[in-house]
Amino acid sequence: xxxxxxxxxxxxxxxxxxxxxxxxxxxxxxxxxxxxxxxxxxxxxxxxxxxxxxxxxxxxxxxxxxxxxxxxxxxxxxxxxxxxxxxxxxxxxxxxxxxxxxxxxxxxxxxxxxxxxxxxxxxxxxxxxxxxxxxxxxxxxxxxxxxxxxxxxxxxxxxxxxxxxxxxxxxxxxxxxxxxxxxxxxxxxxxxxxxxxxxxxxxxxxxxxxxxxxxxxxxxxxxxxxxxxxxxxxxxxxxxxxxxxxxxxxxxxxxxxxxxxxxxxxxxxxx
Numbered sequence: 001x002x003x004x005x006x007x008x009x010x011x012x013x014x015x016x017x018x019x020x021x022x023x024x025x026x027x028x029x030x031x032x033x034x035x036x037x038x039x040x041x042x043x044x045x046x047x048x049x050x051x052x053x054x055x056x057x058x059x060x061x062x063x064x065x066x067x068x069x070x071x072x073x074x075x076x077x078x079x080x081x082x083x084x085x086x087x088x089x090x091x092x093x094x095x096x097x098x099x100x101x102x103x104x105x106x107x108x109x110x111x112x113x114x115x116x117x118x119x120x121x122x123x124x125x126x127x128x129x130x131x132x133x134x135x136x137x138x139x140x141x142x143x144x145x146x147x148x149x150x151x152x153x154x155x156x157x158x159x160x161x162x163x164x165x166x167x168x169x170x171x172x173x174x175x176x177x178x179x180x181x182x183x184x185x186x187x188x189x190x191x192x193x194x195x196x197x198x199x200x201x202x203x204x205x206x207x208x209x210x211x212x213x214x215x216x217x218x219x220x221x222x223x224x225x226x227x228x229x230x231x232x233x234x235x236x237x238x239x240x241x242x243x244x245x246x247x248x249x250x251x252x253x254x255x256x257x258x259x260x261x262x263x264x265x266x267x268x269x270x271x
């Protein structure tokens with residue numbers, strides 16, 4: 001199943017070039033009262049809602065996919081966990097050295113492709129990094145790699161925008177809009193194995209990044225297992241898994257197009 005969030009906070013099932021509007025099912029989510037759970041309510045409820053979503057989709061009104069504004073498929077990620085240098089770089093060893101080098105981005109940096117990215121410091125360099133993203137579906141604490149993918153609700157495409165400079169990496173990667181997720185969440189059962197997927201990014205039609213997730217130094221399961229040793233993972237946690245070579249600068253007016261095989265493609269405007 002491919003689930004999207006569109007036109008604000010509407011919920012849809014993507015089928016081909018159509019979006020089936022199943023927003024009414026959001027009324028079945030638990031009522032959130034202050035302070036509320038530290039998790040995304042929809043992602044947490046997906047196992048219970050799955051059959052209801054399928055039934056609602058069979059009679060739902062549909063919209064043309066090209067006519068909707070796609071938001072981040074995860075509305076309330078508790079955390080954005082990312083990994084540094086997870087693909088071989090030219091002239092560097094092609095085998096991992098030690099554990100994944102994890103860091104955090106602010107959850108407030110998350111937007112969808114329709115929102116685009118606004119460069120807060122246009123006079124400084126900002127780079128693009130396309131990544132396969134895993135979204136955690138249930139609580140998981142100190143789990144082995146062999147069981148890590150069982151905790152995944154689904155996968156999507158992500159762009160980690162990075163302001164270059166001397167500030168802490170987490171600050172430079174956490175500006176508003178600097179984590180773009182989309183175009184939708186492909187549930188883990190439909191997505192299958194996240195390794196071996198072609199991953200690409202172009203700027204203004206010029207291909208810059210072209211790799212495969214089988215080239216990761218640490219695979220998706222290993223990254224999730226490592227993260228779970230530091231944190232109890234929560235439904236809606238976003239795991240960004242690194243970017244292949246070809247990172248480059250973007251400027252206002254650019255259009256970034258990126259894709260992960262089997263997970264969709266998205267277009268993002270740079271302002």
